[in-house]
Amino acid sequence: MTDQKLIEYITSCVKNGISRDAIEQELLRSGWNPADVAEGLNTACEMTTPRETPPPVSISNNESESDAGKVSAAPAGLSTRKKSVGIVIVAGIVFFVVVGGVAIGWSLSSGQKEDKSVLSSEGDGNENEVPAVSQFDSDTPRANRQATKQDIEQYNEQCKSAGFSSPLSVDDFADYSFVGDPPIPDDADMASNRYHLIFSYLQDKNRVYYYCQAIDGADPASFVVLSEGYAKDKNNAYYGYRAIIGADPASFVVLSEGYAKDKNHVYYLGKIRTSADPASFVVLEGKYAKDKNHVFRKGWMIADADPASFVILSEYYTKDKNHVFREGRAITDADPVSFVVLRNHYTKDTNHAYYAGQVIADVDLASFVVLSEYYTKDKNHVYYLGKIRTSADPASFVVLGNKYTKDTNNVYYLGSILTSADPASFVVLENGYAKDKNHAYYGGRAITDADLASFVILSEYYTKDKNHVYYLGKIRTSADPASFVTLSEYYAKDTNNVYFWGQVIADADPASFVVLENDYAKDKNNVYLKGQVIAGADPASFVVLEGKYAKDANNVYLKGQVIADADPASFVVLENGYAKDTNNVYYIGSILTSADPASFVMLENNYAKDTNNVYLKGQVIADADPASFVVLSEDYAKDKNHVYFWGQVIADADPASFVVLEGKYAKDKNNCYYRDRLAVEKAQCE
Structure with missing residues (x-):
């Protein structure tokens, strides 16, 4: 039985938008058994609703690979902290909420409450600040976006979930605007909490708000959002809700990769780097930077690095005339003159081959080749993640794809032997499936009772044979294989049921069920959005419009929600979130009270106008x-x-x-x- 903590960890990572491959690589590098990893991934991915890849998210963990979309290191106890969109999360195991500058969490692995200070100065090794999260990465100032009622409702709900009371009033939503116009979340972002409004700046005529509180002393009239989580007004520079003590707003500029500087200091994630020289400081690639004296990674000085000869080799590796570094740490005895990156974590020099900075034992350098991100071999051995696989035959060993390999004697999935597989007949199919003369396989495990003669792949998620329908390799006992068909990437049906992401949609009528656009569908009785009934929608008259709008004879909808007072007969979608009917103009579903629908026209580049006003992204x-x-x-x-x-x-x-x-x-x-x-x-x- 796969470790439940492992499944919880993987499930949380998937829900936070981390790719299956990234999770898998980190677990394997951390020493987890490949068979357990494969089983855990299959189980967790089946439990987790598939969804579109989320937008990149700013993540920052001290001493770890932490670019957007990368999973943080998974130690043996799975007590792994991941900072995602400003919330510190232990992926499925520990959950941290930041209260008053201290992150408080509970660990399922230890049962102990942990306190982690988030107020740190240079050198304390702690980057778990309540972070500022830039909702766009540009130093171009943008016009503010008027907040909608739905925005403020969602904002207040997120404050409540984080343990705070909100300073914003839903009744006064028209008084608030987003500073710098952060991107508009779609319904998947909002439903999954991947988009956090509380990490956007809002303002009214008197105050600026961030993370469920007013920013002390912030001046709304001069307040501008920069990028990388920074902002400034005439008095201060800010990182998140906190003024940066000692910063000079007149000379303050944001660089990139979390760095900023003014005439006096260099900053990383809003904290002064006292060892850095602002006059000579430049940002390099991949969170590296240097000045005339030092080299920095993620704001921290790399000991003994020589800035004059320092070069970046790859995402993980750098070197200077004296040393080779992996993620800022010197690799003992590595030769900088001959050191080269082969692929991802594989490197070599005149003396050794390395995986993740560790010497690979007993390698024959003359015949050493990298086969894939997992496998290497030489004339004597096959290596999986830098470790010898004694059972593998290097002469006949080949990489098949989809994490499968084979040699004359065995088939392997993620380095482990598939004991039931026949190497002579084993072939890889599409979408992660494979088969041999005896079995069909998904994710490194045989599909129980599959009939090879009739087995067909319908989509990334669905397969069937004459006896069964399978979702991610697991039998769906309720499904009828004879009549089962896929309707779209996520919808499917048979004679008896309709399915969304492998689950039966209760009371849906298969005979009349049709898939529309933008994840809408309908049958003779109901209209559905992502498998959920839209209450009150009329299927006979329901049509999908552009820009996530839809309408029927009675109502207009945005993302499945009724737009109050909209007139479906005259409702038309314009561009860039705008729409109008006989009575009103709408921006992202909210009425623009000052707009005149009769004269309202779209201009270029998100501008619009009517007889009385000019608008940019819904704001006069x-x-x-x-x-x-x-x-x-x-x-x-x-x-x-x-x-x-x-x-x-x-x-x-x-x-x-x-x-x-x-x-x-x-x-x-x-x-x-x-x-x-x-x-x-x-x-x-x-």
Whole structure:
């Protein structure tokens, strides 16, 4: 029986958007038995609803590979901390909530409560700060986005889930706007909590909010979101909700990879790096940086690294004239002159071959070759993750794909022998399936009772034979193989039932069931979104529109939710989240109370206007003149009175003579501009 903690760990990782391959590699590198890993992955993935790949998420763990979408290291007890979108999570085993600067969690493996300080200075080795999470990665200021009622309801619910009371009132939703216009989450993001509104900046006319609290002293009028989780106003620079003590907002600039600097200091994740020299500090690739004196990885100085000769070899490996480093740690006895990266974690030099920085024993370098991310071999041995597989024959050993390999004697899945498999007849099929003369296989295990003569692959998830239907290799006893067909990636049906992600949709009518667009479906009785009934929807008149909108004879819907007071007869979808009917204009399902539907028209680059106002992403541009307003480029617009950069007035710019140049430069008769301010390099405008 597979360890339940292992299954819980994998399930949590999958739910947080980490790929199956990343989870698998980390567990195997941590020493877990390959057969247990395979079984755990199959079980957990069957338990976990498949879904689209989520957008990249900022993750930061001290002393670990922690780029977006990478799983954190899994030690023996599975007490693995993963910081995802600002919430510290022990993947299925420990859950941390940050309260007042201290992360408090409980470990299922130990049963002990843990306290982890999140207020740290340079050198304490702790990066588990209540983090700032940039909802977009650009240093281009963006127009604010008006919050919807649904946004504030979701925000307040997320505050409650995190153990806080929200300072925002749903009744006053029209008073709030998102600073810097973070991207709009789709229904999958919201349902799975992959998108956290509480890690966006919001403001009203008096305050700026972040993480369920007002930011002390923040000035809404001058507050701008930068990138990498940073923001600033006329008084301070900020990382998340916390002012960066000692930062100079006038000279404060965000670099990349979590780094920022001003005239006095360098910062990583909002903390001063006292050993760094701002004048010579430059960011390299992959969270590396250097100045004239030192090299840094994730904000921490790499001991004894030489900045003059330091080079990045790959995601994991770097070197200088004296040392080779793996993730910032020197590899003992590695030769920097001859050291080369072969593939991912495999490397070699004149003396050794290495896996993950560790010497591979007994290697014959002359014949050593990398076969895949898991396997290598030489004339004497086959190696799996750097360890000798004594049962494998190097002369006949081949990689088949889908994690399967074989030699003359055996078939292997993730380094373990499939005892029932016949190597002579074993072939890999599509979507992770394989077969030999005796069995069909999925994920390294034989599919029980499969009839090879009639076995067919229907999709990534479904297979069938004359006797059974299988979902991810497991029999679905309720399904009828004779009539079973897949309707889309996730929907399927037979004579008796309709299925979504392998589960029966209660009371759905197979005979009349049809799949629509955007995960909608319907039968003679109901309309469904992702397998769930939309209460009250009329299937006879239901149609899917663009931009996640839909309507029937009675209502208009956005992501399955009724838009109050919308008129389905006159409702039309425009572009970029806008829609209108006879009575109202809508932006992402919320009414724009000031908009006139009769005169409302779309412009370019997310702008719109009516008789009275100009809009950018649902928000009125104050004092803009709709009659003379023209969009000049992705960044610039103007009317008879003003020039605008992403909806913000450029002070003193002359609209009559204003022209856009290349590279976000522009000029008028008086000045040269870069983005929303006077350009330092005026030669760009000549």
